[in-house]
Amino acid sequence: MPKDNLYSSVSLGALNLPNRIIMAPLTRSRADADHVPTAIMAEYYAQRASAGLIVAEATMAIEGNSAFGGREPGIYAEAQVAAWQQVTAAVHAKGGQIVLQIWHGGRACHSLLNNGAQPVAPSALPIRNDTTHTPKGKMPYETPRELRDDELPDVVNGFRLAAINAKAAGFDGVEVHGANGYLLDEFLRDGSNQRSGSYGGSIVNRARLLLEVVDATSLVWGADRVGVRISPLNSFNDMLDSDPVALTAYVAEQLDQRKIAYLHLMRGDFFGVQKADVVTPARVGFKGALVGNMGYTPAEAAASVQAGTLAAVAFGHHYVSNPDLVERIQADVALVEPDQSTLYSPGPRGYTDYPTMTVA
Numbered sequence: 001m002p003k004d005n006l007y008s009s010v011s012l013g014a015l016n017l018p019n020r021i022i023m024a025p026l027t028r029s030r031a032d033a034d035h036v037p038t039a040i041m042a043e044y045y046a047q048r049a050s051a052g053l054i055v056a057e058a059t060m061a062i063e064g065n066s067a068f069g070g071r072e073p074g075i076y077a078e079a080q081v082a083a084w085q086q087v088t089a090a091v092h093a094k095g096g097q098i099v100l101q102i103w104h105g106g107r108a109c110h111s112l113l114n115n116g117a118q119p120v121a122p123s124a125l126p127i128r129n130d131t132t133h134t135p136k137g138k139m140p141y142e143t144p145r146e147l148r149d150d151e152l153p154d155v156v157n158g159f160r161l162a163a164i165n166a167k168a169a170g171f172d173g174v175e176v177h178g179a180n181g182y183l184l185d186e187f188l189r190d191g192s193n194q195r196s197g198s199y200g201g202s203i204v205n206r207a208r209l210l211l212e213v214v215d216a217t218s219l220v221w222g223a224d225r226v227g228v229r230i231s232p233l234n235s236f237n238d239m240l241d242s243d244p245v246a247l248t249a250y251v252a253e254q255l256d257q258r259k260i261a262y263l264h265l266m267r268g269d270f271f272g273v274q275k276a277d278v279v280t281p282a283r284v285g286f287k288g289a290l291v292g293n294m295g296y297t298p299a300e301a302a303a304s305v306q307a308g309t310l311a312a313v314a315f316g317h318h319y320v321s322n323p324d325l326v327e328r329i330q331a332d333v334a335l336v337e338p339d340q341s342t343l344y345s346p347g348p349r350g351y352t353d354y355p356t357m358t359v360a
């Protein structure tokens with residue numbers, strides 16, 4: 001059976017996975033108002049511990065102008081570290097492994113969710129034609145303040161401290177969030193990065209901040225416990241790049257030199273605007289473990305593993321509503337679709353109450 005390919009062990013750097021089915025990072029907004037993880041988050045992640053690896057949701061690396069939804073978790077404060085310890089212990093108790101996606105929201109943040117602080121970004125370009133949820137209802141995105149070059153060491157250091165805290169919280173590694181139109185991705189792509197100087201212009205310059213963050217977090221963890229997620233084609237958050245294939249090729253090659261644990265590639269665009277094959281340049285440039293994501297069916301995932309293109313596949317929306325996805329794919333049972341209305345709502349409904357499959 002081709003799907004059997006998903007059930008062999010694989011190493012992502014120092015992370016040894018029992019299977020190749022990864023839980024993709026999923027923001028679910030169940031932390032408290034101080035960005036402290038709640039007890040139901042431990043239950044939720046433990047329910048999904050049979051995944052070869054869990055990538056925990058986008059988590060604020062840095063306090064201040066980096067929150068975009070209000071109830072996303074953080075990893076910059078002691079109380080957050082203590083609460084994450086409950087999560088990692090619950091996952092480990094069920095034999096699972098979990099890395100933390102460390103993140104800065106960049107221009108997708110709103111001052112009303114950040115004590116009045118203006119959002120920051122590579123350039124003073126707002127997300128256009130879209131609104132964001134704020135305590136005062138839906139509002140247009142704000143024009144961000146352009147970060148000065150001399151502020152960027154603080155950003156790198158913030159990610160470094162987040163990596164240290166993730167270690168203290170008992171994670172098995174970290175994933176640097178370089179995707180989906182948040183700060184590091186905003187630097188990568190020329191639709192949002194129109195800076196001059198050493199962090200703007202050429203691909204080499206635009207990738208500099210991401211690579212500095214990778215180097216700083218690798219010093220904390222060892223590169224073999226650091227993963228990186230990119231989405232060179234995704235136009236979500238008003239993102240665009242003039243040459244996503246060349247960008248992918250350069251980033252892949254740079255990450256290959258750094259011998260990171262894995263490259264996590266979102267291969268497409270939520271809205272189908274930008275189309276290209278970014279899997280091939282990623283595969284050519286990065287010789288380590290390539291993790292694919294976006295729209296994979298279990299059959300396609302297995303075929304990509306069999307072809308040697310991917311080491312593993314991350315599933316997103318399936319993991320919202322199928323806590324035992326690993327077992328379900330193996331048993332060939334129908335997958336449950338997520339309830340969209342409870343994706344970001346508070347409390348256990350639509351979060352910890354999706355049942356495991358019933359075996360007849």
Ligand SMILES: Cc1cc2nc3c(=O)[nH]c(=O)nc-3n(C[C@H](O)[C@H](O)[C@H](O)COP(=O)(O)O)c2cc1C
Nearest residue numbers: 024025026027057058294295296314315316317343
């Ligand atoms: C509810 C929800 C929350 C998400 N949150 C994150 C996140 O925190 N970080 C991230 O990199 N991607 C996030 N994504 C994107 C998913 O990780 C994944 O890339 C996307 O669902 C496509 O994979 P799929 O086709 O298997 O669902 C989110 C997606 C959904 C549906």
